[in-house]
Amino acid sequence: xxxxxxxxxxxxxxxxxxxxxxxxSVWVAGRRLWPEAAEGQLVRRxxxxxGSALLAQPARDPRHFWPRPxxxxxxxxxxxxxxxxxxxxxxxxxxxxxxxxxxxxxxxPPDLLTASGSGLDPHLSPAAxxxxxxxxxxxxxxxxxxxxxxAALLERRVEGGQFSPARINVLLLNLELDARFPE
Amino acid sequence: xxxxxxxxxxxxxxALLAVTPLLGRWLADVLGGExxxxxxxxxxxxxxxxxxxxxxxxxxxxxxxxxxxxxxxNLLGGAxxxxxxxxxxxxxxxxxxxxxxxxxxxxxxxVSFLTNTNWQAYSGEASLSYLTQMSGLGVQNFLSAxxxxxxxxxxxxxxxxxxxxxxxCFWADLVRSTLYVLLPLSFALALVLVAQGVVQSxxxxxxxxxxxxxxxxxxxxxxxxxxxxxxxGTNGGGFFGLxxxxxxxxxxxxxxxxxxxxxxxLPAGCVHAFGLLTGAxxxxxxxxxxxxxxxxxxxGLSLWSEYATPGAATLALEGKEVRFxxxxxxxxxxxxxxxxxxxxxxxxxxxxxxAGGLALGNILLGEIIFGGIGSGLYGMVMMAVLAVFLAGLxxxxxxxxxxxxxxxxxxxxxxxxxxxxxxxxxxxxxxxCLTAAGRAAPGNPGPHALTELLYAWGSMANNNxxxxxxxxxxxxxxxxxxxxxxxxxxxxxxxxxLAFAGRIAAQRTVPxxxxxxxxxxxxxxxLLASVILIVAGLTYFPALALGPVLEHLLLIxxxxx
Numbered sequence: 001x002x003x004x005x006x007x008x009x010x011x012x013x014x015x016x017x018x019x020x021x022x023x024x025s026v027w028v029a030g031r032r033l034w035p036e037a038a039e040g041q042l043v044r045r046x047x048x049x050x051g052s053a054l055l056a057q058p059a060r061d062p063r064h065f066w067p068r069p070x071x072x073x074x075x076x077x078x079x080x081x082x083x084x085x086x087x088x089x090x091x092x093x094x095x096x097x098x099x100x101x102x103x104x105x106x107x108x109p110p111d112l113l114t115a116s117g118s119g120l121d122p123h124l125s126p127a128a129x130x131x132x133x134x135x136x137x138x139x140x141x142x143x144x145x146x147x148x149x150x151a152a153l154l155e156r157r158v159e160g161g162q163f164s165p166a167r168i169n170v171l172l173l174n175l176e177l178d179a180r181f182p183e
Numbered sequence: 184x185x186x187x188x189x190x191x192x193x194x195x196x197x198a199l200l201a202v203t204p205l206l207g208r209w210l211a212d213v214l215g216g217e218x219x220x221x222x223x224x225x226x227x228x229x230x231x232x233x234x235x236x237x238x239x240x241x242x243x244x245x246x247x248x249x250x251x252x253x254x255x256x257n258l259l260g261g262a263x264x265x266x267x268x269x270x271x272x273x274x275x276x277x278x279x280x281x282x283x284x285x286x287x288x289x290x291x292x293x294v295s296f297l298t299n300t301n302w303q304a305y306s307g308e309a310s311l312s313y314l315t316q317m318s319g320l321g322v323q324n325f326l327s328a329x330x331x332x333x334x335x336x337x338x339x340x341x342x343x344x345x346x347x348x349x350x351x352c353f354w355a356d357l358v359r360s361t362l363y364v365l366l367p368l369s370f371a372l373a374l375v376l377v378a379q380g381v382v383q384s385x386x387x388x389x390x391x392x393x394x395x396x397x398x399x400x401x402x403x404x405x406x407x408x409x410x411x412x413x414x415x416g417t418n419g420g421g422f423f424g425l426x427x428x429x430x431x432x433x434x435x436x437x438x439x440x441x442x443x444x445x446x447x448x449l450p451a452g453c454v455h456a457f458g459l460l461t462g463a464x465x466x467x468x469x470x471x472x473x474x475x476x477x478x479x480x481x482x483g484l485s486l487w488s489e490y491a492t493p494g495a496a497t498l499a500l501e502g503k504e505v506r507f508x509x510x511x512x513x514x515x516x517x518x519x520x521x522x523x524x525x526x527x528x529x530x531x532x533x534x535x536x537x538a539g540g541l542a543l544g545n546i547l548l549g550e551i552i553f554g555g556i557g558s559g560l561y562g563m564v565m566m567a568v569l570a571v572f573l574a575g576l577x578x579x580x581x582x583x584x585x586x587x588x589x590x591x592x593x594x595x596x597x598x599x600x601x602x603x604x605x606x607x608x609x610x611x612x613x614x615x616c617l618t619a620a621g622r623a624a625p626g627n628p629g630p631h632a633l634t635e636l637l638y639a640w641g642s643m644a645n646n647n648x649x650x651x652x653x654x655x656x657x658x659x660x661x662x663x664x665x666x667x668x669x670x671x672x673x674x675x676x677x678x679x680x681l682a683f684a685g686r687i688a689a690q691r692t693v694p695x696x697x698x699x700x701x702x703x704x705x706x707x708x709x710l711l712a713s714v715i716l717i718v719a720g721l722t723y724f725p726a727l728a729l730g731p732v733l734e735h736l737l738l739i740x741x742x743x744x
Contacts, residue, residue, distance in 0.1 A: 007256040010236030010354060011263065011326075014361060017228070018325040019318035022366060023408035027385065030377040030407065038383045040403055040431060042391070049391040052401050054380060054430035057393040064394065068505065076400050077388070078306035078424040083532040083653035085539075085631040086498050087734050089743040095497060114501040117428035117529045123505040163187055164436030165508035174394055 043171060053172055055120045062139035064177070065124070065132050067170040068111050069098060072119035079119035102131070123167035126158050140181050153180060184490065188510035195444065195514060196479075202448050203471070207455025213363045214336040214356065215460060222363050232358050240358075243349030246685025249337055250678055252353040257330060260323055261297035265289055267319040268311070277312035278387035284310055287662035294666040296320050298673035299327035299555055301413070301420030301525055301648035302665060304656050308402035308423050313385060320420060321409045325369075328416030328449075329360035331557025334677055335453055336360075338561050339460035341684030342585045345692045350684055364449075365416060372445060373411035380434035383407040406432055414445035417555040419525030419648045427515075427528040428504055439507050439528060443515045446524045450553035453560040463585050465703035470563055473708050474521075477552040477715070481541050482517045488537035489513050493739055495535065502530030513538060520545035523555035525648025532627065532635070532651035536738055539651070540731025543638050547727075548719050549604060550645045558646070561680045567702065568597035568683075570714045574700045583699050586692040596683040603675040604644045605722045607668050611640035612726065620660045626653030629744030630737065634730035637723075639665070644672040 030038035041053040051057050056067040058074045072080025084091040095113045102108055109128040111121075133154065137147040153176060157168050212219055218226055233240055244252065267274070268289040272282040284292070288304045295302040296319075307316060333356035340351050377383050382403050389401040406422040410432055413419055419426075427433040427442060454474065458467025489499055489509055503512045512529035519526055520542040531542050545552060551562040568584055572594045575582030582589045615621030615636045624639075625632035635651040642649055643665045650656065656665070701707060737744065 003252050003255045004259070006236050006238050006354070007252070007259045010232065010238065010358070011256065011259055013232045013235035014326060014358070015263070015318055015322050017232070018361065018366065018412075019322040022370065023317045023321065023383075023405045026370065026373045026377065026408040026411075027383050027405060029374055030383040033374075034378050037380045038377050038407070039386065040382045040384065040389065040401055041380055042389060042401070049389060051391045051393050051399050052389075052431075054434050055399070055401065057395075057399050058397050059395055061395050074397075074399075076308070077402055078309040079429065081425060081428070081502050081530045081533070081652065083530055083626055083651065084501065085532060085627040085629075085653075085734070085744075086492070086494055086501075086535055087629055087631060087738050087742075087744045088627050091498070091501065092743055110497050110500045111505050113497055114503075116500075117502045117504050117527075117533075118425045118430060120430055121504050121506075122430055125505055160436065160506075163190065165505060167505050171394065178394075 043175065045175065050175070051171060053169060054122050056122050056170060059170070059174065062135055064174045065129055065136060065170050068121045068124065069115045070119040071115040074120065076120065081117050081119055082115045122169055122171060124170055126155070126166050126168060129154050129168045129173065136177070142181065146181065150177070150181065153177070184486070184510055191440070191511055192514060195440070198444055199447055199451055202444070203451045203455050206448055206452025207459060210332070210364060210449070210452050210456035211459035213359050214332065214339070214456065219363060222367060225362055229358060229362055232362070233354070236354060238354040240352050240355035242352045242354070244352055245348055246350055246681045249350050249353050250681045253330060253333065253677065254674060256357070257297050257327070260326055261293040264296055264319040264323055265293035267315045268292065271312040271315045274312065274314050276314035276385065279312070281310055281312050287659055288657055291662040291666045294669050295648065296323035296418070296420060297327055298646050298669045299331060299416070299418060299523065299558070300643060300646040300669045300673070301418045302643050302650065302669065303420055303424065303426070303648070304662055306424030307421060308404070313404050316409060316422060317405050321412065324409065324412040324416050324418040324420070325361050325365050326357070328365055328412070328418065328556045329357045331555055332360040332364070332453070333357050333557070334680060335457065335557035335560055336460070338564065338680055338684045339457055341688040342461040342587060344688045345690060347688045350681070350688060365412060368415050369408070369411040372415060372441065373407045375441060376407045376410055376438055379438040381407040381410055381438065382431045402431070410442070413526060414442045414524065415449055417446065417450060417522050417524045419519065421526060427526045428530070433528055436506055436511070439511055439515070443511070443518050446518045446522050446526070447553050449556045450522050450559045453557055457560050461585055466585065469703045469708050470567065473712050474552045474563070476712065477548070478517065478521050481521065481545055482514060485513050485517055485538040485541045486510065488535045488541070492535040492537065492735070493741070499535070502533030504528065516542050517545065519649055520647060521552035521554070523550035523558065523645060523647045525642065527649050530652055531638070531649055532653045536631070536731045536734035539634065540727060540735070542649070543634065543641055543731065544719070544727065546641045546645050546647045547608070547723050548715060549601065550647060551715070555646060558676070562600065562676060565597040565600040565680065565683070566715055567711055568593060569601060570707070570711045571700060571702065572597070573714065574710060578700070580698060583693055583695070584702060586695065587687040587690050588693060592686060593683055596679040596686070600676045600679040601718060604672045605718070607644040607671045608637070608640045609722065611644065611664060611668050612637050614664065615640070615660065618660065620658050624655045624658060624661065626655065630730050630734040631744070633726070634734065637726050637730055640668060643668040646672050
């Protein structure tokens with residue numbers, strides 16, 4: 001009985017410390033030092049919350065760049081992955097369908113053909129973004145000079161490449177696209 | 184693989200080697216009763232906790248007392264997690280108004296966290312309140328890790344002491360590990376993670392209207408504080424369902440590198456700490472070398488499989504994130520399975536067949552290649568006892584290990600600790616194969632389905648917690664049966680280890696003689712590595728041949744399932 005009693009009292013003390021004081025102090029420090037990051041890097045346009053810079057959202061409009069496929073249809077609560085094996089015929093079929101939907105070129109970047117782990121991958125490889133340049137330019141009826149500016153904009157938004165994978169944040173790219181090339 | 188990939192791997196291994204002696208010294212000081220200079224400000228908190236618990240840190244507990252306190256404390260902690268999940272609908276810090284978690288899943292999750300397994304039958308953002316996460320799961324992340332360190336300390340005292348009745352004080356080992364090691368390291372890592380973009384918020388979920396007008400609910404929560412300890416304490420249970428693949432849990436390549444390093448840092452430090460605490464530093468480094476060779480071997484083979492298997496050019500990114508890429512994802516998969524962490528940054532079910540099989544193989548070795556915090560080292564010591572015993576059989580004299588005679592009772596304890604999890608895995612997998620409920624769970628056809636079953640039981644019984652996520656794990660067999668497997672895999676090892684420690688503490692120390700089998704150097708390393716491979720191979724080879732190996736052969740033959 002004394003063991004249970006002691007366990008209970010010690011558990012209460014340690015819960016107070018690790019279950020309340022610790023997360024609260026991280027929260028207080030986070031709010032003071034990096035308030036945007038701690039709250040999910042929300043992206044706003046004209047007082048409307050558009051989403052988070054870290055979470056992909058569905059984009060089907062040809063005037064936008066499209067993020068990677070999501071096995072969970074970009075759901076967030078909870079998000080989903082395909083969990084399919086390389087030998088699963090369904091995976092092969094899905095990849096073939098995605099390839100056909102993107103024009104069927106044999107050298108399409110793999111991140112456009114496969115679903116991400118989180119179902120919310122906010123990034124594309126530069127190659128996967130470049131592969132969508134012609135579609136976006138055509139949908140926005142850009143002339144040759146503007147299309148060149150669009151390509152330059154894309155290259156400017158590439159992060160990493162040296163010590164980490166080169167990547168482009170799709171939502172932020174689309175936002176800048178809308179601002180620079182309005183209808 | 185690119186030059187950046189090689190640089191990433193080299194930096195990782197160098198960083199691991201660099202932090203090992205630092206953390207080892209820190210752990211040895213804290214477990215040995217010294218308070219690190221910079222942390223003396225926390226000493227009043229330590230005294231306050233002892234007073235709150237009504238315990239004395241100087242109490243010297245016999246092994247049954249130590250084990251009794253440990254089991255009681257852990258089960259009570261699990262009961263709190265269970266109660267929180269069932270009552271969260273009536274409790275505060277529940278902005279999304281989640282109701283009670285279904286009983287089977289709640290029991291599974293409570294056991295999963297008290298045993299340091301962190302198998303996820305739940306999806307955090309869709310079912311758990313902020314209160315349940317931080318004061319239930321988060322607390323057990325600390326305390327189950329501290330429990331592992333306490334057992335390590337007790338075992339080291341068993342070797343160090345002679346003709347002694349006690350193994351030290353469980354309460355003091357628990358409190359000191361939490362207060363002086365886990366808490367400061369977690370606080371520092373959590374802050375870095377917040378800076379990188381891991382959320383730490385108590386706000387309700389945000390309702391957004393996307394660029395093209397679609398509605399998006401953005402889940403939030405106090406994630407950073409929980410992610411830090413989930414990695415450092417080899418827990419691995421995600422704040423969000425998709426764990427460290429989720430951008431809110433692991434937003435950048437830097438956060439990914441630091442989390443992967445945090446997975447292995449303390450288990451690696453534990454090996455050096457054991458050497459310092461027992462005085463057998465060369466032996467500890469020999470164990471370390473064996474672990475490192477297994478780790479690098481599994482890593483190399485997994486990378487080869489992921490890059491060279493047919494279809495890799497297209498499929499290697501399935502279940503992976505662009506900001507990490509293939510190589511860091513495979514490095515993580517190897518780290519999280521050799522250590523009994525179980526967090527994932529890529530979906531293991533969508534790894535190439537052999538890389539997925541190696542992740543499973545790492546788990547089935549018994550979580551002793553660095554392994555869980557504390558538990559990896561004491562599991563490895565049990566394996567070393569078997570190795571010494573076999574060497575003793577070969578030369579025909581009673582074996583000695585770190586100055587203690589290894590007699591039949593000691594060998595029995597080591598054999599139970601090594602073989603019990605193996606038995607649980609095979610029995611669980613057999614039940615899954617023989618029942619309709621078990622066979623209905625896998626989400627992929629063909630040999631992969633068998634791998635899913637073996638992975639599930641291997642992960643639970645060895646307290647890893649990662650999964651082939653294609654398996655539907657919310658049915659009764661996997662929630663209730665899995666809870667039993669996790670308990671057996673945790674306490675079925677801890678109790679024999681403590682009994683072993685109690686017996687050798689009572690012995691006199693025998694000085695090493697010319698006839699003693701040396702337990703450091705390459706000869707012992709080869710013997711130990713052979714014992715590890717033979718135990719795992721004899722137990723699991725048939726199942727592995729029918730699972731990942733067969734799947735790989737089908738894939739290179741161009742046969743889909």
